[in-house]
Amino acid sequence: MAHWRDRSDRASEPRQETACYVVSVGQWRESYEREAQLSEILALTHALGNVVVGCETRELRRLDPRTLIGRGTCEAIGARATAKGARVLVVDAELSASQARNIEEATGLSVRDREGVILNVFLRHARTPKARIQVEIAQLEYLRPRIRGVGLVMDQQTGGAVNSRGPGETASELLARQLDARLEALRHAFGKELRAAETQRNSRSNCRRIALVGYTNAGKTTLMNGLTGAALSARDMPFETLDTTSRSLTRHGGDVLLSDTVGFIRRLPARLLASFESTFAEAREASLLAVVVDVSDVEWRMHLATTHELLSRLKADAIPRFYVFNKADRLGTPAAEDTLNEAAQGHEHATLCGHDAEAVTRLRDALIRAVRGGRHVRLLVPYAATRAMSLVYSKCRVIAAEPEATGVRFDLDADAMVLTQLEKALAEAEQ
Numbered sequence: 001m002a003h004w005r006d007r008s009d010r011a012s013e014p015r016q017e018t019a020c021y022v023v024s025v026g027q028w029r030e031s032y033e034r035e036a037q038l039s040e041i042l043a044l045t046h047a048l049g050n051v052v053v054g055c056e057t058r059e060l061r062r063l064d065p066r067t068l069i070g071r072g073t074c075e076a077i078g079a080r081a082t083a084k085g086a087r088v089l090v091v092d093a094e095l096s097a098s099q100a101r102n103i104e105e106a107t108g109l110s111v112r113d114r115e116g117v118i119l120n121v122f123l124r125h126a127r128t129p130k131a132r133i134q135v136e137i138a139q140l141e142y143l144r145p146r147i148r149g150v151g152l153v154m155d156q157q158t159g160g161a162v163n164s165r166g167p168g169e170t171a172s173e174l175l176a177r178q179l180d181a182r183l184e185a186l187r188h189a190f191g192k193e194l195r196a197a198e199t200q201r202n203s204r205s206n207c208r209r210i211a212l213v214g215y216t217n218a219g220k221t222t223l224m225n226g227l228t229g230a231a232l233s234a235r236d237m238p239f240e241t242l243d244t245t246s247r248s249l250t251r252h253g254g255d256v257l258l259s260d261t262v263g264f265i266r267r268l269p270a271r272l273l274a275s276f277e278s279t280f281a282e283a284r285e286a287s288l289l290a291v292v293v294d295v296s297d298v299e300w301r302m303h304l305a306t307t308h309e310l311l312s313r314l315k316a317d318a319i320p321r322f323y324v325f326n327k328a329d330r331l332g333t334p335a336a337e338d339t340l341n342e343a344a345q346g347h348e349h350a351t352l353c354g355h356d357a358e359a360v361t362r363l364r365d366a367l368i369r370a371v372r373g374g375r376h377v378r379l380l381v382p383y384a385a386t387r388a389m390s391l392v393y394s395k396c397r398v399i400a401a402e403p404e405a406t407g408v409r410f411d412l413d414a415d416a417m418v419l420t421q422l423e424k425a426l427a428e429a430e431q
Contacts, residue, residue, distance in 0.1 A: 020045055021081030021109070022055040024092040025069060034059075036299045040238075040265075041092040041114065043217075047121045047238050053084040067102045068093060078107025088112060094267070097146040115142060115269040121239050122272065130193040137186050138271045140179050147175045197281075208256045208371045208397065210249065210322075211283040213311065214292035215303035216263025219326040219354045223292060224260040226360035227367075232260065239263060244282045249368060255397060256368055259286070264310045266302070273313065284316040287395075287415065288371040291323050293343070295351070296330035304343060320415070322370050323349035324363065329356070377414060379422075382407040385429035391422050 022045055024038040034057050045052055056077070064070045068091070069077075081089055088110045091103065095113040104111045112120075119139050126132045212220040216238045224230055228247035239262065249256040259282045273280070283289060289311070293304050311317050323344040325335065328351045340349060348370055352359035376399075381388050383406065392398065392410055395418040400411035414422065 018050045018088075019053050019084075019086045020050045020088045020090050020112075021077070021084060021086035022052055022090045022092070023058055023069075023077060024055070025058045025060050026092070027060055032298050033302075036297075036302075037092065041090065041117070043238050044117050044121055045090050048117065048124060050088070053086050054081065056080075066099065067106060068095060068099055071102075071106050074103050074106035078109055081107065081109060090117060094269070100146065114267065115271075118239075118265070118269060118272065125239050130190075130197070133186055133190045133193060137183065137190065138269070138274075140183050140186070141271050142269075144176065144179055147172050147179065208287045209246075209259060209282075209285065210256065210288045210290055210367055210371050211259045211261055211286035212290050212292055213261055213283050214263065214307055215294065216265050218263065218292045218294040218303070220263065220292045221260055222354040223290075223324065223326065223360065223363075224258065226354055226357065227364050228258055238265070246282075249364060256371055258290075258367075259283075264303075264307050266306050268310065273310070280314050280316075283311070284314050284319075286316075286319055288367070289316065289319050289321045290367060291321050293323065293325050294327050295325040295335055295340075296327040301343070320370070320373075321345075321347045322367060323347055325349060325351040326354050329353035372413065373415065375414060375419060376412070377419065378409065378411050379426075380404065380407050380409045381426070382429060385426055388422055388425035388429060391418065391425055395421070 022038075022041055024034075024041050026034070026037055028034040028037070038055060038057055042052060042055060058069055058073070058077075060069070067074050078089070086109060089103065089107055090112050092114050094115050095103070095111070100111045100113060119135065119142055122135045123132075123139065126135045212224060214220055217240075221232050221240065224245070224247070225232055228249060230245070230247050232245060244259055244261055246257045246259040249258040261280065261283055291304075291307060293300055293307075297303060308317070321344075323340075325340055325343075328334065335351065340351060343349075348366070350359075350363050350366060352363060354360065381392060383389075385407070389408070392412065395414065396410075397413040398410060399413065402409045402411075
């Protein structure tokens with residue numbers, strides 16, 4: 001079953017090279033799910049600076065292994081898209097290389113699938129060397145099986161080229177070797193970036209760290225700016241933030257740091273999750289996760305479920321949480337407190353608008369109280385208890401340290417979970 005509409009701007013003809021026709025495919029139980037998924041892929045397409053000349057939704061009842069939606073359907077979609085001046089067909093699904101080629105053949109249009117669109121959005125918003133390297137690695141891994149027919153006549157052979165394997169090497173094989181060489185160089189450069197990031201995180205080991213996490217465009221960066229006085233770009237656009245940025249949350253002492261992280265999205269490509277592993281490490285190593293939810297979005301429960309799923313994949317689901325139900329000013333009727341309590345799963349939460357200065361100040365105080373929770377203890381750590389010593393310096397706030405004959409007597413603050421780990425490490429050292 002298909003639904004399609006004309007969303008072209010008839011007052012002005014779009015630039016041909018950016019004219020896109022969008023097809024959102026899926027299996028939906030409710031009409032709002034269909035509309036929400038379509039809105040998301042349209043936002044991602046617009047984030048690339050493209051003009052959308054038309055769009056439609058297509059319900060998947062039977063998967064065609066060659067084209068996903070059937071050749072006849074592809075030809076009909078291609079005709080509608082071409083009539084509107086489209087040059088690119090955006091398909092909101094993860095396509096195999098052969099499926100993409102078959103759809104291109106049936107429609108006569110260049111095809112981008114969901115993963116390709118998200119990768120290009122990431123590339124457009126990558127600003128630091130580390131982010132650019134991560135995105136390029138993911139892009140080259142995505143392109144590697146798709147090089148047949150990309151920019152070259154792939155049935156042509158090269159002979160005697162410098163650094164080639166000699167006569168008989170096809171252009172696709174040459175391009176594959178070039179991609180592999182570039183990937184190797186990028187991974188080497190990324191190793192240096194990882195070591196620098198690890199050094200930076202180690203320098204903050206005595207600080208309590210709060211990570212803002214949540215679905216893309218939930219308002220994390222706006223909250224980051226309000227909570228810390230930063231001036232980060234917070235445009236209303238998917239994946240505006242790709243680089244982890246940390247600022248002090250406390251005006252004096254600087255013992256609490258707040259980090260803004262890359263947003264989550266449903267069906268986040270696995271290769272992006274792998275490429276941004278070090279960026280997501282900021283969430284995995286935090287003392288507290290501030291889970292930001294755009295409560296005005298009709299699909300906010302699905303967004304929250306996606307966030308929980310990805311936190312679990314990142315092995316960060318055991319970290320204490322504080323839920324921030326953001327953009328409450330956009331709600332016609334305030335969300336029921338029972339609903340929010342259930343969504344927060346028993347954790348502390350706050351409901352606010354990220355542009356409300358007083359509400360943001362109250363949130364800052366609540367986050368500081370939450371992350372400093374735990375107990376103040378004084379204990380002796382033997383010099384031989386190296387694991388316990390490492391936990392003290394990496395996970396606790398050390399107030400004082402007094403060397404003694406057999407070890408170091410610490411005066412420190414620690415979360416209950418960390419104290420349990422410390423007790424276990426000390427017991428193991430005594431055995």
